[in-house]
Amino acid sequence: MNTCSRRNFVHTSLVAGAALATPKSLFGTTAAPKPSFPVADYHVHLSPTLSIEQAVALGKERGVQIGILEHPGPGYKIQDDADLKKYIDGLRPYPVRIGLQPVYAGWSKSFSRNLLDELDYVLMDALTMPRPDGGWVAIWPIDTMVDDEEEFMGRYMKFIEQILTTEPIDVFGWPTFLPVPIARQYKRLWTHERVDRIIELARARTIAIEINEVAHLPDEDFVSAAKRAGLKFTFGTDSRNQNAAHFYYCYQMAQKCGLTQADMFVPKARKQSAGS
Ligand SMILES: [Zn+2]
Numbered sequence: 001m002n003t004c005s006r007r008n009f010v011h012t013s014l015v016a017g018a019a020l021a022t023p024k025s026l027f028g029t030t031a032a033p034k035p036s037f038p039v040a041d042y043h044v045h046l047s048p049t050l051s052i053e054q055a056v057a058l059g060k061e062r063g064v065q066i067g068i069l070e071h072p073g074p075g076y077k078i079q080d081d082a083d084l085k086k087y088i089d090g091l092r093p094y095p096v097r098i099g100l101q102p103v104y105a106g107w108s109k110s111f112s113r114n115l116l117d118e119l120d121y122v123l124m125d126a127l128t129m130p131r132p133d134g135g136w137v138a139i140w141p142i143d144t145m146v147d148d149e150e151e152f153m154g155r156y157m158k159f160i161e162q163i164l165t166t167e168p169i170d171v172f173g174w175p176t177f178l179p180v181p182i183a184r185q186y187k188r189l190w191t192h193e194r195v196d197r198i199i200e201l202a203r204a205r206t207i208a209i210e211i212n213e214v215a216h217l218p219d220e221d222f223v224s225a226a227k228r229a230g231l232k233f234t235f236g237t238d239s240r241n242q243n244a245a246h247f248y249y250c251y252q253m254a255q256k257c258g259l260t261q262a263d264m265f266v267p268k269a270r271k272q273s274a275g276s
Pocket residue numbers: 043045069101238
């Protein structure tokens with residue numbers, strides 16, 4: 001898995017996701033205004049097309065706080081404490097939140113608790129599922145196959161439950177994403193029972209829900225139910241370019257579901273590093 005193919009997927013899914021996860025009327029209406037409360041984009045990746053200076057400038061221009069994410073684990077830049085410390089220290093001089101987006105369950109064993117506590121937040125999604133025979137499989141690529149949708153949903157829910165009950169995270173990213181072949185069944189597959197279960201588990205460990213700008217997820221019903229349950233939300237573009245801090249769907253959801261400042265996630269007070 002690499003970030004390049006994920007980026008391609010994201011572009012393709014923008015169209016599919018928009019058509020599937022939101023009412024058609026969305027496109028006939030004017031854009032929702034920026035909410036009156038302070039807004040943050042907690043899902044920004046630095047890349048060759050987005051330097052930290054550019055991200056900060058975009059945030060300033062759009063009046064949006066920026067939260068930077070980087071992936072830890074095999075195949076990524078952050079593998080151990082030394083890498084993590086370098087990443088955190090490198091971002092410290094900038095007016096951004098510093099986060100981590102682990103990909104593989106069990107990731108936190110590679111890092112010491114003290115260092116993880118220096119992060120503002122950890123966001124994790126459930127899009128890299130364990131294979132029954134070992135290893136991992138990403139469910140976001142456009143060519144993901146689903147033979148039996150109920151069997152898939154059973155495994156997917158089990159993995160979501162594992163993440164929400166065992167992973168040390170603050171935000172659940174890409175909530176209710178479905179692989180492309182079954183994305184049109186969103187309303188049918190995300191039963192009340194499944195939605196309630198996710199909300200219940202997130203509430204039990206005070207895990208916030210990401211409203212994902214790229215995927216246009218989760219839908220209005222989910223956001224409303226999560227709000228009623230007292231969950232907090234983040235907005236995220238999952239961007240690696242000038243789309244950082246640019247919101248359309250998130251503002252739409254904020255307006256439709258009546259989100260207020262009290263509904264928004266606030267990172268915990270960060271531990272200062274021992275050495276500085
Ligand atoms: Zn991401």
